[in-house]
Amino acid sequence: MIKFFVPLAVIGAVVYMNRGNFGGGGMTELHSVINNAGISLPQYENNSELKLTEMTDSTVYEDPVKLHFDALLVDTHNDLIWQVYNKGADFNVRNSFTHSDIFKFREGGLDIQVFAVWIPLNKAKSSFDFTMSQIERLKKFQTESNGEFEFAKSYDDIMRITGNKKICGLIGIEGGTAVESDVENVRRFFDEGVRYIGLTWNNSNLIATSAKDAVTAGKSSGLTEYGKEVVKKMNETGMLIDVSHLSEAAFWDVMEISSDPVIASHSNCYSLNPHYRNLTDEQIKAIAESNGYIGINFYDEFLVKGGKKYGASIDDIIRHIDHIKSIAGVDYIGIGSDFDGGISAPSDLQDATQYPELTKKLFEKGYNPEEIKKILGLNFLRVFKQVCG
Numbered sequence: 200m201i202k203f204f205v206p207l208a209v210i211g212a213v214v215y216m217n218r219g220n221f222g223g224g225g226m227t228e229l230h231s232v233i234n235n236a237g238i239s240l241p242q243y244e245n246n247s248e249l250k251l252t253e254m255t256d257s258t259v260y261e262d263p264v265k266l267h268f269d270a271l272l273v274d275t276h277n278d279l280i281w282q283v284y285n286k287g288a289d290f291n292v293r294n295s296f297t298h299s300d301i302f303k304f305r306e307g308g309l310d311i312q313v314f315a316v317w318i319p320l321n322k323a324k325s326s327f328d329f330t331m332s333q334i335e336r337l338k339k340f341q342t343e344s345n346g347e348f349e350f351a352k353s354y355d356d357i358m359r360i361t362g363n364k365k366i367c368g369l370i371g372i373e374g375g376t377a378v379e380s381d382v383e384n385v386r387r388f389f390d391e392g393v394r395y396i397g398l399t400w401n402n403s404n405l406i407a408t409s410a411k412d413a414v415t416a417g418k419s420s421g422l423t424e425y426g427k428e429v430v431k432k433m434n435e436t437g438m439l440i441d442v443s444h445l446s447e448a449a450f451w452d453v454m455e456i457s458s459d460p461v462i463a464s465h466s467n468c469y470s471l472n473p474h475y476r477n478l479t480d481e482q483i484k485a486i487a488e489s490n491g492y493i494g495i496n497f498y499d500e501f502l503v504k505g506g507k508k509y510g511a512s513i514d515d516i517i518r519h520i521d522h523i524k525s526i527a528g529v530d531y532i533g534i535g536s537d538f539d540g541g542i543s544a545p546s547d548l549q550d551a552t553q554y555p556e557l558t559k560k561l562f563e564k565g566y567n568p569e570e571i572k573k574i575l576g577l578n579f580l581r582v583f584k585q586v587c588g
């Protein structure tokens with residue numbers, strides 16, 4: 200299973216050390232450099248004031264596949280836990296019917312996965328308990344993986360785990376309904392390792408109105424008074440606020456209140472495809488101004504107008520990346536695949552094994568290694584470190 204990963208990591212280490220960039224230091228630094236070759240980790244490992252320029256290097260790459268496996272690849276939205284709950288999928292088995300599992304992650308060079316816990320409507324009345332039970336189940340991924348996978352709670356955990364050649368997991372919640380009517384539940388989820396909460400899914404809740412309800416049911420309200428309390432609590436706790444699925448009115452309420460950068464874990468551009476799940480240019484700019492993050496969703500319905508009918512390809516993902524880059528800059532873009540969330544994926548990015556194809560296309564289109572590394576993971580890690588610690 201690790202035959203693909205180890206040799207590349209070693210090759211990367213040799214290249215890195217030959218460039219003379221290894222600045223010395225203890226074993227921790229040595230491990231980090233070896234296993235995340237190409238990224239100047241020692242420079243920012245102990246630096247709380249993270250600066251973008253410190254997260255990149257000037258390595259020249261001729262082979263985009265090597266660049267792909269050198270880079271830290273983060274996906275900020277995956278629904279595999281639902282497939283485990285609903286369809287009997289397994290993390291440590293090569294499932295025939297899922298976009299993802301540990302084998303596919305290894306093959307595709309994925310390093311850090313945020314698993315989103317989604318709450319079906321029939322569990323709305325017991326959403327806190329249901330979410331907690333899904334988190335319990337998620338945590339078993341770690342024991343099932345025979346030492347190949349570990350969950351992180353902090354930025355330092357992420358660096359340690361990826362430095363040890365393991366795949367790293369993070370936990371998110373898709374739907375503030377999980378918080379129910381007790382704002383202290385934000386802290387309870389945080390203590391269990393949850394690091395983002397999407398304030399709504401398609402259904403509105405005690406916190407806010409969803410994008411779907413705003414558009415299809417004409418609901419014009421934003422955050423409720425309770426929702427404002429929840430946002431403040433999330434800021435106070437170090438919990439990332441995920442605005443994917445949120446109505447525009449609620450979005451602007453969040454932007455007014457939140458003292459932290461805001462993320463959209465899995466959303467695309469409205470100006471390219473006017474779907475209620477996508478973000479307008481003004482929203483994209485506001486997220487960038489907050490120093491936040493947008494993970495590009497692979498669902499063809501969100502990528503192209505009439506998605507299912509025409510299908511989508513990696514070129515469409517890149518159109519959305521290009522657009523955000525042109526209006527806000529490259530520093531706010533990432534990957535929020537929505538794999539295993541019921542999506543139909545692009546024809547040339549059918550599951551997690553095909554991630555290298557995305558890097559190849561970015562490279563082909565003229566994105567430089569520094570930009571590619573930011574998009575593949577460093578942009579999210581910057582925000583994660585700033586907000587979650």
Ligand SMILES: [Zn+2]
Binds near residue numbers: 373443444465540
């Ligand atoms: Zn979603």
